[in-house]
Amino acid sequence: MPNKRGLLLLFFLISNILFSQNKDDYRRLIDFGIKTCKVLDQADYCKTINYFKNKKYDSCYLFSEKAITNKTLSPETKDVLFYMKSVSAVKLGLYQNALSSLNAISKKFPFYQLKNYRYGMVYLELEKYDSVISIYNKWLRNNPTNRNAQEVSVVYHNLASAYMLKKQFKKSEFYFKKVINEAQKINNTVNIINAKSDLANLYYEQYKDHLAIPLFKEVYELAKHDSSLELKQNTAKNMAVVEKNRKHYKESTSYYEEYIKWKDSLWNRDKISQLLEKDKQIALVKKDKEIAIQKETTLKQKERIQLFIIILIIALLFLGVLFYLYRFKIKQNTLIQAQKEQLEHLNTTKNYLLSVISHDLRTPVNTIKANHKKLSVLLNSNLNQDAITLNKKSEAISESTSGILNNILNWALQQNNQLLFIPENHFINLLIVSILEDFRSIAQAKNISISTVFEDSDSLVFLDKELFKIAFRNLIDNAIKYTPEGGSIKVKTAFTDTMCILTIADTGQGMSQDVLNNINNYNILTVEKIDRSKGLGLGLILSKTLLIKNKGTFEIENNLNKGITITIELPIKEL
Amino acid sequence: MKSLQILILEDNIDDAQTIINLLSKQYAVTLVNTLKKAKAIFVTSKFDLAIVDINVDGKLNGIEFAKHIQNAAKPIPFLFLTSMQSKTVFEQAKLTQPFTYLLKPFNHLELQYTIELAVEKFFQQENTLRTNKTLISDYYILVKKQHLICKINFDDIEYVEVEENYCTLHVSNNKYVVKKSLSKIKEILGKENFEQTHRKFLINFNKVKSINLSENTIYLNSGFQIAISERYKKHLTSRFNIIK
Numbered sequence: 001m002p003n004k005r006g007l008l009l010l011f012f013l014i015s016n017i018l019f020s021q022n023k024d025d026y027r028r029l030i031d032f033g034i035k036t037c038k039v040l041d042q043a044d045y046c047k048t049i050n051y052f053k054n055k056k057y058d059s060c061y062l063f064s065e066k067a068i069t070n071k072t073l074s075p076e077t078k079d080v081l082f083y084m085k086s087v088s089a090v091k092l093g094l095y096q097n098a099l100s101s102l103n104a105i106s107k108k109f110p111f112y113q114l115k116n117y118r119y120g121m122v123y124l125e126l127e128k129y130d131s132v133i134s135i136y137n138k139w140l141r142n143n144p145t146n147r148n149a150q151e152v153s154v155v156y157h158n159l160a161s162a163y164m165l166k167k168q169f170k171k172s173e174f175y176f177k178k179v180i181n182e183a184q185k186i187n188n189t190v191n192i193i194n195a196k197s198d199l200a201n202l203y204y205e206q207y208k209d210h211l212a213i214p215l216f217k218e219v220y221e222l223a224k225h226d227s228s229l230e231l232k233q234n235t236a237k238n239m240a241v242v243e244k245n246r247k248h249y250k251e252s253t254s255y256y257e258e259y260i261k262w263k264d265s266l267w268n269r270d271k272i273s274q275l276l277e278k279d280k281q282i283a284l285v286k287k288d289k290e291i292a293i294q295k296e297t298t299l300k301q302k303e304r305i306q307l308f309i310i311i312l313i314i315a316l317l318f319l320g321v322l323f324y325l326y327r328f329k330i331k332q333n334t335l336i337q338a339q340k341e342q343l344e345h346l347n348t349t350k351n352y353l354l355s356v357i358s359h360d361l362r363t364p365v366n367t368i369k370a371n372h373k374k375l376s377v378l379l380n381s382n383l384n385q386d387a388i389t390l391n392k393k394s395e396a397i398s399e400s401t402s403g404i405l406n407n408i409l410n411w412a413l414q415q416n417n418q419l420l421f422i423p424e425n426h427f428i429n430l431l432i433v434s435i436l437e438d439f440r441s442i443a444q445a446k447n448i449s450i451s452t453v454f455e456d457s458d459s460l461v462f463l464d465k466e467l468f469k470i471a472f473r474n475l476i477d478n479a480i481k482y483t484p485e486g487g488s489i490k491v492k493t494a495f496t497d498t499m500c501i502l503t504i505a506d507t508g509q510g511m512s513q514d515v516l517n518n519i520n521n522y523n524i525l526t527v528e529k530i531d532r533s534k535g536l537g538l539g540l541i542l543s544k545t546l547l548i549k550n551k552g553t554f555e556i557e558n559n560l561n562k563g564i565t566i567t568i569e570l571p572i573k574e575l
Numbered sequence: 576m577k578s579l580q581i582l583i584l585e586d587n588i589d590d591a592q593t594i595i596n597l598l599s600k601q602y603a604v605t606l607v608n609t610l611k612k613a614k615a616i617f618v619t620s621k622f623d624l625a626i627v628d629i630n631v632d633g634k635l636n637g638i639e640f641a642k643h644i645q646n647a648a649k650p651i652p653f654l655f656l657t658s659m660q661s662k663t664v665f666e667q668a669k670l671t672q673p674f675t676y677l678l679k680p681f682n683h684l685e686l687q688y689t690i691e692l693a694v695e696k697f698f699q700q701e702n703t704l705r706t707n708k709t710l711i712s713d714y715y716i717l718v719k720k721q722h723l724i725c726k727i728n729f730d731d732i733e734y735v736e737v738e739e740n741y742c743t744l745h746v747s748n749n750k751y752v753v754k755k756s757l758s759k760i761k762e763i764l765g766k767e768n769f770e771q772t773h774r775k776f777l778i779n780f781n782k783v784k785s786i787n788l789s790e791n792t793i794y795l796n797s798g799f800q801i802a803i804s805e806r807y808k809k810h811l812t813s814r815f816n817i818i819k
Contacts, residue, residue: 418661422674437683
C-alpha cells in the first residue's frame with residue numbers, strides 16, 4: 001500500500017524539524033570560532049563564523065567553501081569550517097555535500113558529538129539506514145549523561161525511523177516507545193502525539209491493526225484538545241485513511257470532512273495571517289510613502305524658509321546700506337550747513353570787527369595823532385602847562401583805545417574758540433579788589449565812589465581767572481563811563497549753596513528797554529543780534545559771553561530810580 | 576627772616592621794569608633776559624619762585640625754561656606771563672604742571688594773587704597764602720605779614736611761644752603769628768632740633784647758649800631767656816645726656 005505509507009510518514013519529517021541544537025556544544029563551537037577569528041584575522045573565516053552565528057546559511061556555505069581553500073589555516077579551524085559547511089549544506093538540502101564535509105573533519109575535532117549527531121541526520125536523509133543506526137548508537141554510547149531531552153528524543157526517533165525503514169520493526173518499536181517515554185517525561189503533548197502517531201504508523205505498517213487503530217484513535221482524541229491545527233488535520237486524515245482501509249466509509253467520510261475542515265481553517269488561518277501580513281505591508285508601504293511625502297514637504301518648506309530668510313537678510317542689508325548712505329548724506333549736508341553757518345558767522349564777525357576798528361579805533365587814534373602835532377607846537381612855544389593838559393587827554397584816550405583793542409582781540413579769539421579756559425577755585429573777592437584797584441584813580445577823577453560788600457570773604461568760586469577779569473573789568477569800565485560825576489558804584493557778593501551772586505549797581509543813565517531785551521534774551525550774543533546804532537558796545541557782549549563760558553548767568557535790570565544793576569551768578573563748584 | 580628769592584625771565588624792558596617796581600621793595604629779585612642766562616643762574620643761585628614770560632626772543636623760550644625748572648633736581652614754583660590769552664600759545668605751556676599764568680597788563684594785587692596761587696599749587700596746599708594761612712614746606716614755613724610773603728627757615732626759629740591756638744615764631748628780631756596749635760607746630764618742626772621746655776615754650780636747641788637748671792632758665796644766643804617748667808625739666812636733662 002504505497003499510498004497509505006507515504007501518507008503516514010508525514011510525522012517523520014515533522015520530528016526532524018523539531019530537532020534542536022545541542023546547545024552547550026553549539027555555543028562553545030561558536031565561541032571557539034569567534035576566538036580563533038580574532039587571533040587569525042582571516043576575513044573569509046570570520047565571515048563564515050558570523051554568517052553561521054546569524055543563521056545565514058547561504059552565505060555561510062559560500063564563505064566556508066572559500067575559506068577552506070586557504071592553506072595557512074590550522075587543522076582545528078579547518079574542522080570548524082567543515083562542520084559549518086556541513087550544517088549549511090543540510091539546510092540547503094545538499095546532503096551528499098554535507099556528508100563529504102563531515103568526512104573531511106579530522107578525528108581531533110573536539111565537538112565530535114555535534115559531528116556524530118549531524119552524521120545521523122545526513123545518513124537518514126540519504127537513506128543510508130545502517131550508517132544512521134551505527135552513528136546514533138555511537139552517539140548514545142558517547143553521550144550517556146548531560147543529554148538534552150529533546151535531542152535524545154530526536155535521536156531515538158531517527159533511530160526508530162531507520163529501523164522501520166529497514167523493516168526491523170521490533171527495534172523500531174523499541175525506540176519509538178523510548179520516544180514516547182521521553183515525551184511523557186517532559187509532558188510535551190505535541191511530542192507525545194507525534195511519537196504515538198509514529199508508533200501507530202509502525203503497527204499499521206505491520207498490519208497489526210488491533211494495536212494501531214486504538215493508538216490512532218487516542219492520538220486523534222489527544223489532538224482534538226490540542227490547539228495545533230496541523231496536528232488535528234493530520235490525525236483526522238490518518239483516521240480517515242484508517243477507516244477507509246477498514247471499509248468504514250461512513251466514518252472515513254466524516255473524518256475526511258473533519259480533515260478538510262481543519263485543512264480549510266488551517267488554510268484560512270494562514271490566509272488570514274497572510275492577508276494581515278499583506279495589509280500590514282501595504283499599510284507600512286503607505287505609511288512609508290506618507291513619511292516620504294511628509295519629509296519631502298518639510299524639506300521643501302525648510303528650503304522655502306531658508307530662501308525667505310536669505311531674501312530677508314539681503315533686503316535688510318540693502319536697507320542698512322541705504323540707511324547708512326542716507327545718514328552719510330545727511331551728515332555731510334549738516335556738516336556743510338554747519339560750516340556754511342560758521343563761515344557766515346565768521347564773516348559777520350569780521351565785518352563787525354572791521355566796523356569797530358573803523359569807528360571806535362580810527363577816531364581816537366586820529367585824535368591822538370592830532371594831539372601829538374598840537375603837543376609839538378605847544379612844546380615849541382614853551383606852553384608847558386597846556387602841553388601837560390593835552391598830554392593827559394591823550395593818555396586817557398590811549399587808555400580807552402587800548403581797552404577797545406584788547407576787547408577786539410579777545411572777542412576774535414573767543415569767536416574762533418581760541419581763548420584759553422582753565423577754571424579753578426578762586427577767591428572772587430580778591431579778584432574783584434585787585435581789578436577795582438586799577439579803576440581807583442579814574443573813579444576819583446570823576447568823583448565816583450566804588451564800594452564793595454563781600455558776604456563771605458573765604459568763599460571760593462569755580463571760574464577762569466583771566467576771563468572773569470576781562471568781563472568784570474569791562475563792566476566796571478562801562479559803569480564808570482555811564483555814571484555821571486558824583487555817582488556811586490556798588491559791588492556786592494552773596495552766596496547760595498551752589499552759586500555766587502555778584503551784583504554791580506550804578507547810578508548811571510540806565511538803558512532803554514530795547515537794549516535790555518536785546519542783551520537779556522540771548523544766551524549767546526552774536527554780532528548779528530546787536531544793533532550798533534543803539535550804543536551797545538563790544539565790551540558788554542564780550543562780558544556776557546565770557547561769563548556764560550564760565551557757566552554763569554548774566555542779567556541787567558534798570559534800577560527804580562537811577563542806573564542799572566547787573567546780576568551775575570557763578571557756580572561755586574565745578575558743574 | 577629771609578625775603579623770597581625771585582627769578583624773572585623777561586626780555587621786554589618796560590614789562591621787566593614794571594615787575595621789578597612791583598616786587599623789589601619786598602623781595603630779592605633777579606632779572607635775566609635770555610633763556611641761556613636763566614638756565615645758568617638757576618644752577619648757581621637758589622630761588623624760591625620764577626616768573627617767566629612765555630615769549631622770550633620771539634620764541635616760546637619761557638616754556639622751555641619752565642620745563643627746565645620742572646625737570647630740575649629741586650624744582651621751584653613758577654608762573655607764566657603773557658600778553659595774549661591764546662590757546663595756541665598755551666598748548667605747550669599747559670603741559671608744564673602746575674600751570675599758573677597771568678595776563679599783562681596787571682597791577683600789584685593781581686601779581687600778588689597769582690604768585691600766591693602758583694606757590695600754593697606747587698606745594699599742593701591750596702587756599703593757604705591767599706587767605707593769610709600758613710604754607711608749610713619741608714624746611715620752611717611761608718606766612719603772610721601784611722601783603723608780604725615771608726619765608727621762615729626752621730633753622731632760623733629761636734623759639735616758639737604758644738598762646739591758645741596761635742603760635743608766635745621768634746626769628747631774630749621778628750615775630751610771626753601762625754594759627755596753629757602747639758601739637759601741630761611740634762609736628763611740623765620735628766623733634767630733632769626742637770624741644771618743649773614749658774607749657775608755652777618750644778625752643779630750637781641749636782640756638783641755646785646755656786641752661787641754668789637752678790634758675791630754671793635757658794639762655795639763647797640772641798639773649799632771650801626762656802623758662803623751664805618742672806614738668807619738662809627731666810626730659811630736657813635726659814636729652815642733654817644724650818648730646819654729651
